[in-house]
Amino acid sequence: MWTAGSIVWLDDCDAATAGIGGKAAGLGEMLSLGLRVPPGFVITQAAYDSFVAEADLQRPLAELAAAGTEPQACHAAAAAVRELIQSTPVPELLAADIHNAYDLLCHTCGRDGLGVAVRSSASTEDLPGASFAGQQDTYLGVRRDALLDAVRRCWASLFSERAVAYRSQMGYPLVDVSTAVVVQKLVSARTSGVMFTINPVTGNPFEIVIEANWGLGETVVSGTVVPDRFVVTKIGGSVNRKLGLKTQAATIGSGGELMIDLPPERQSVPCLEDAEIEELARLGRLMEDHYGEPRDVEWSVDAELPFPESVLLLQMRPVTTTGLHQWHRQPDRSSTDHILDMMISKRFRGTGPHDGDNS
Amino acid sequence: MTLTTGDQSTNYSVVPGFEFDEKRDLAQAPYWFLDATHSVPPWTPMFGWFWTQFCRHGMQYGADALSLPTVRGWDWRFREGGGYLTVYTVTDPTEISLREERFRQSFRPFLESYDEQWTGFKNEMLGHYARLKQTDPDRASNFELLALLEDTIAVTRRMWEIHMYMMYGVYTVYLLFEDLCKDLLGIDDTSADFHRLLRGYGNKVFEVDRALWQLARDAADADLGACISMGDAQAVISALEESEAGRDWLARFRGLLEEDGWRLQRMAEINLPSWVEDPTTPLQIIRQFLGSGPEFDLDRKREELAAERREAQKAVLTRIQPADREWFSALMSVAERAGAFSEEHNHYLDLYTHAMIRRTVLGIGRRLVAAGTIDEAEDTLFLIPDELRRVTGAPEFHRLQDLVRSRRAEWESWQQKDNPPLLGTLSLDEAVGQLVLSKDPIALKVVVGAMPKVDPEVHADLYGVCGSPGVAEGIARVILDESRLDEVQPGEILVAATTSPSWTSVFAFIKGVVVDRGASLSHAAVVGREYGIPVVMNVFEGTKKLQTGQRIRIDGTNGHVFVIDQA
Incomplete structure (x- = not known):
């Protein structure tokens, strides 16, 4: 002991x-x-x-x-x-x-x-x-x-x-x-990457965005390569795949992390299987349900473990929401007053997103 | 206009005081839009009179009651059966500020007690209808008929007050919610996710469809399917009368009609019968439900959408910071009622009131026929209330045949040509720009709608805007007249000038819809979303350019229609 x-x-x-x-x-x-x-x-x-x-x-x-x-x-x-x-x-x-x-x-x-x-x-x-x-x-x-x-x-x-x-x-x-x-x-990382339980670019909370590359997650986190990008819809579960430009991968050598060049045949295929994408999205939703807010997750698929045990999460944090202050309610305004404020300032006085484009 | 026959050389207006007068009206406003959603094909004089007077009144009443800061309702004119509108836009900053101050008080009930308010109005209108129905036109005295006419006019005016007060309020909430979703979530109403947030609600029109669906199931269980599939309504009813089970079923069918059948086949016209008068349409719907087989389950579909909505709302709330969730949820809970309101108000307000107008006017018409004043009860559709007031007390002294004949001929000539979409000195784009300045939620969401964006790269055959997202491919079915809705086959794509609640039931079987005019809160868009099928709105010339039998592909999300092969 x-x-x-x-x-x-x-x-x-x-x-x-x-x-x-x-x-x-x-x-x-x-x-x-x-x-x-x-x-x-x-x-x-x-x-x-x-x-x-x-x-x-x-x-x-x-x-x-x-x-x-x-x-x-x-x-x-x-x-x-x-x-x-x-x-x-x-x-x-x-x-x-x-x-x-x-x-x-x-x-x-x-x-x-x-x-x-x-x-x-x-x-x-x-x-x-x-x-x-x-x-x-x-x-x-x-x-x-x-x-x-x-x-x-x-x-x-x-x-x-x-x-x-x-x-x-x-x-x-x-x-x-x-x-x-x-x-x-240490995960024997066949593929690694990050997952956001909202679309971090548009803010769309109905989309889960997964970015992935062969090997360790370093290349995705640091932006060394253009990773494969998978957008999963939360309701319906459809997957939109976009292949990246996976020229390199990070791996573990005797002296620690090591960059290797990837051959063309590994660049041209997606680095995640459909079932793995589905499993990641499931885990992402589980987390989001628990925390009640969108999460940003690092993950790996272990080459030595059978699916689904191979899909492992490494760390996570909340996704910081920015640029939304203009919609926040001041503590001294009731919900109703706040909505009325917004109707006047955004809808009638301002140029809301729909003025001029009401489709 | 000058009459050349009958009441010789009498100058008259169909809607006195509201006939479009080019010189006067263009001096007042440089643009007048055709209300293509409601006045194509052109109105009969009687209906045009009611609409022009009281839709106009209701909009001004609603904008005033709510004190909408930037708009004071619309002005309307009547021109050759077309309704033309321009918006009273408030531009003076001092007036806007004053209106804003009042708005903060007057708008409150929409956020704090929406359901009570709407329920109160529905009950008020049902009370008015019950009162109107107490007068049996065929037993009433001439003067009771005149009283019924005045009461019908008063009820119509009140209906439009409620209609526009509610519609301005609900759509203001809906538009703010859309703005928020665009800013906060990066989704707008071309996104399936946006609509998932707001759909899957029951409403009265759906309940009626559901009751018809239940009747179809009961008919199948009682082996009445063959009877109901017989030719016309009269043949069906005779066949049903022959058996115990048939009589029992018919009693329940009639009970439903008496309760909920006060709807006309056309949404904004009174020249076709109500379901109570002629049950052909509800029988068609039942027949279509019978044909869809036992596995088709309306309730299950509804539950799926409701489950999706709960899931979608949960996803959205994760994105809203805890301190802002309360007001966001409060806003969403009113916005999500917009779809239900959009369907339900047609049932309780327009359609029911119009059925009452038809009942009153045809009732007077039968009296006039008996007195020899006119030849057929329907001739009253070519008269206006002033003329009914003139003759109904002592109809034997009047002959209106010539007037009816010339008005009918004129009405028929209106049907042969298209009213121009815009009167005035501005281009369509400039006029839409003016309209947008008013921030008028009804103009933006229902009557005018967004202009289609033409994208030459996609080589679409028609361009419209998103009513309901998604893609579908199938055989086109062009339907101009509701009485031919029974031609629609499962899996087809419906092409229509416009749709109304009586069309709702076919949405359960079809793959998609293309509509000439309208926007995302128009009937076809709302119902398409409820049934999860793509809808392209505002293609302008769909019913002209597409033909029944063509294979077409529609992209509701982007508003594109492609003809794949010719019929």
Whole structure:
């Protein structure tokens, strides 16, 4: 058994679990909804706290705190903290806990030397951008011998320039912060991509938009290639397919992520089967029903698992709605008054979308 | 106009005071649109008199009662059987502001108590109709007939007040909802998703169709199918009278007609009988339901649409931030009533009132025939109320045959030519631009409609606008006259000048509809959406250019009609 509180399995997490950070809580909640995510565990904030307590971090942290909003000094102090975190050994007991958890994960997945994905799971205040698509603190294809190093890098990312500048700007505590780390089986990604449960371009809530490419999702998220695009109607379920320009794919090599060129015969066929599109759309609707708002999801299809277990969700977040402020009701107006306001300002006084084009 | 026979050289107007006068009326307004939805083919004098007087009155009443900021209703003129309209647009900013202030109060009931309001009006009108029916024209004295005429006129005026107050209100809500959907959701009313949000509601016209469908099922169960499929209505009724089961069925059929059969075959004319007078149309509908087989289930179809609507509304609400969901839902719940209102108001308002006008006018007509004043009761359709007032007290002293003859000849000459779609000094596009300035929801959504966009790249044979989205291919069936609706075969595409609630039942069997004039809240569009079939509106010349038997493909979403092969 491991030290109390340093490891929590994802199956046991939900939104209410303390000390696991936003990403892990989200994954736990997805599992509790019956959504498939790759199996894994969380190295909790308590584990990070115990590491900091044993490491000799007090002096550089104090210097960072003292540097305050002074950019030059802040910059140097944060670099020193990162350096120290990455070079300080993980305490023996904690290291054993992490290795034990990894071994158990390998056992569960039926494979020795399992490749895992290691990501930090902080609150957004502590690590902006980390809650989603956080490329800078995601380590893919990590095995046992490199695991502790990847974990320390995630911890160190708390003090990345961007994170420190953000906290400083927002007036959040600079040094009194913490992060958990999620370790998940690395998907053997045949195809990956993103899914929006509304059309992100038009805002049409009746459409689910899936963008996909062969391999890992990196090429879709970063826009390196023109992905295949599938638009699924929520009611009726018809699918509109548009092939992209899939010249490259991301894969895992010995040194981590690797770009490979795709041969023409793989560019010219869709990278998702109809059944997979349907399954993704089903999962998307399940999420949207649960959260009551549109979601933005990263997913992969695992080449080594049978359908439908192969369709796995990696992370999700709400789709931010923008540009709608002109329709918002002010708190001091009743619903009726607000509608009357809009009738006058939009319909009779303004040039509503239908004036001149009433088809 | 000058009479050359009979009442020699008498100058008269069909609608005194409202005949189109080019000099006077073009000085007042530079554009007058033909109401092609209602006055093609041209009206009889009697109907034109009622419509021109009171539709006009109702619109001005409705716009005033609601204090619509930018429009004070429409002015109407009568010209050779055509109704011509121009809009009273408010342009003075001070007046607009004052009207806006009143609008905030007067519009409130539409948002806060729509159902109570509409139910109240329906009951009021049913009360008026019950009162009119208490006078039996064949037993009434001449003076009771004159009182019935005045009461019928008063009821018509009141009907149009309710009609236009409600229609202005409901369509204002509908248009705002459409604006919102365009802005917030990126969908407009050419999108199937937009219509999924608002359809799948029961309404009175649907209930009548459903009752006829039930009668068809009962007839099949009682082995009366053969009787009902016999020739004309009289033959059917005689055959049914011969058996116990037939008499029982007929009693229920007549009960339905007495309750809901006060509708005329044409929506805006009184020269064809009501269902009560002549049950041919409802019997045809029953026959078509019989032919559609037992697996055709109206209720199931309705439930599917309602389930879709709930799903669609849920999807939309996910897109609305929680703080805005309450008002959005409130607006949507009124907007979704627009389709039902559009169908239902025809039943309770126009059609029922027009059936009452016909009942009164033909009742007086029979009295005049007995006195030798005219030759046939239908001759009264070529007279106007002033003339009935003149003669009905002592009809024996009057002879109107010559007047009727010349008016009928004139009416027949109107039928031979087309009234121009626009009178005035503006081009059609300029005139539509003027109309749009009024922001008048009825003008935009019903009478004029959007102008088709011609896209030379698609090589369509006709261009219209979306009434109901979707694509269909099938054999065209051009129907100009409702009495020939029984020719429509399952799977065909109906082509019509315009449609009305009596046409609704065939929508259950056909693949699509093409309509000469109208917009997204016109009857064919509303009903097409309820039945989930594509409808192309406002193609202008569909009934001229398409022929029964041609294979055509229609794209309701984009408003295109293609002829695939000739008949």
